[in-house]
Amino acid sequence: MIKNGAASLMVRLLHLPRAASAPTYPRRRHHLALLPSLRLRVPAPAAAAAMSSAAAAQEVADQKRALRSEVRRALRALTPEQRASEDQAIQNAILNSSWFKESKRLCAYISCAQLREVDTSKVLSEVLSPNSEHGHAKDLYVPRVEDKNRNMRMLKITTMDDLVKNSMNILEPSPLDASGNAREEVLSTSSPVDLFLLPGQAFDRTGRRLGRGGGYYDTFLMRYQELAKEKGWDQPLLVALSYSVQILEEGIIPVNSTDVPIDALVSSSGIIPISPAALARI
Numbered sequence: 001m002i003k004n005g006a007a008s009l010m011v012r013l014l015h016l017p018r019a020a021s022a023p024t025y026p027r028r029r030h031h032l033a034l035l036p037s038l039r040l041r042v043p044a045p046a047a048a049a050a051m052s053s054a055a056a057a058q059e060v061a062d063q064k065r066a067l068r069s070e071v072r073r074a075l076r077a078l079t080p081e082q083r084a085s086e087d088q089a090i091q092n093a094i095l096n097s098s099w100f101k102e103s104k105r106l107c108a109y110i111s112c113a114q115l116r117e118v119d120t121s122k123v124l125s126e127v128l129s130p131n132s133e134h135g136h137a138k139d140l141y142v143p144r145v146e147d148k149n150r151n152m153r154m155l156k157i158t159t160m161d162d163l164v165k166n167s168m169n170i171l172e173p174s175p176l177d178a179s180g181n182a183r184e185e186v187l188s189t190s191s192p193v194d195l196f197l198l199p200g201q202a203f204d205r206t207g208r209r210l211g212r213g214g215g216y217y218d219t220f221l222m223r224y225q226e227l228a229k230e231k232g233w234d235q236p237l238l239v240a241l242s243y244s245v246q247i248l249e250e251g252i253i254p255v256n257s258t259d260v261p262i263d264a265l266v267s268s269s270g271i272i273p274i275s276p277a278a279l280a281r282i
């Protein structure tokens with residue numbers, strides 16, 4: 001449990017696993033009225049209505065920032081052993097799942113231990129290993145930040161040697177491959193992606209995801225979802241990887257209209273399907 005001072009956010013964690021409960025996956029985009037009004041100092045509906053939309057957006061941004069610091073503290077308190085044990089359980093759950101085994105094209109993040117992200121190295125080395133059960137049967141695309149205006153591309157890599165450290169100390173693909181050719185970009189290819197493995201700072205069982213505050217993933221996912229709709233492709237499964245301390249009670253995570261909900265969560269206690277699409281595939 002995250003311990004709070006009297007003035008800090010009351011974040012209580014869920015105890016996992018829970019019996020399969022009816023999903024409350026939002027069919028429409030989240031909006032401010034869904035926010036809890038007490039714990040997070042969110043204005044009551046009447047006050048919210050009186051607020052300018054800019055002030056309301058600022059309120060949500062401030063709450064998100066406070067929640068990120070809270071979760072960052074909880075993650076820093078985990079011992080290396082606790083993290084290693086959860087990393088292993090999470091990656092094994094993914095590697096053993098039918099939705100992962102069946103996936104042909106996926107976008108995944110390159111985990112950064114310094115940022116206390118759930119490790120993806122085992123899953124990715126399986127995807128990239130030519131001798132493995134999954135090897136090269138899948139195309140892998142990973143993020144590259146292009147600027148500070150929420151522009152991120154997902155570029156194809158075939159080996160971990162395709163990656164270089166960026167200014168934020170995160171590994172990302174160089175724009176050109178070893179032969180000097182531009183890497184394939186997932187939004188420009190002619191086939192759909194079936195799976196996203198997503199990072200994040202906090203999650204809940206209704207599909208809310210709090211990122212690092214750059215808006216890179218929400219923007220990318222919105223663009224990808226629009227492309228898939230235009231092309232008539234099935235939407236990809238959006239699966240987030242989470243340490244137990246990152247799974248928060250419903251209603252704690254503030255959301256706005258640009259937050260893209262996830263379909264499922266993988267924690268050390270197993271896979272939590274959330275959306276109807278996830279319930280059908282998981």
Ligand SMILES: Nc1nc2c(c(=O)[nH]1)N(C=O)[C@@H](CNc1ccc(C(=O)N[C@@H](CCC(=O)O)C(=O)O)cc1)CN2
Binds near residue numbers: 072112211214217
């Ligand atoms: N592994 C990984 N790759 C990713 C992301 C990610 O979250 N994880 N991104 C997802 O967007 C993009 C990069 N965005 C990032 C945004 C912030 C920070 C970062 O270091 N944030 C610090 C706080 C910085 C501050 O507040 O001044 C932190 O979270 O501790 C890193 C990457 C693309 N690649």
Ligand SMILES: Nc1ncnc2c1ncn2[C@@H]1O[C@H](COP(=O)(O)OP(=O)(O)OP(=O)(O)O)[C@@H](O)[C@H]1O
Binds near residue numbers: 064150215217218219
């Ligand atoms: N699709 C979008 N279009 C316009 N603005 C967006 C979009 N997605 C996010 N933003 C803006 O980006 C900023 C950061 O958003 P937010 O705090 O939700 O990011 P996050 O979910 O923490 O990060 P990420 O999505 O990269 O994981 C906010 O000002 C938000 O309004």
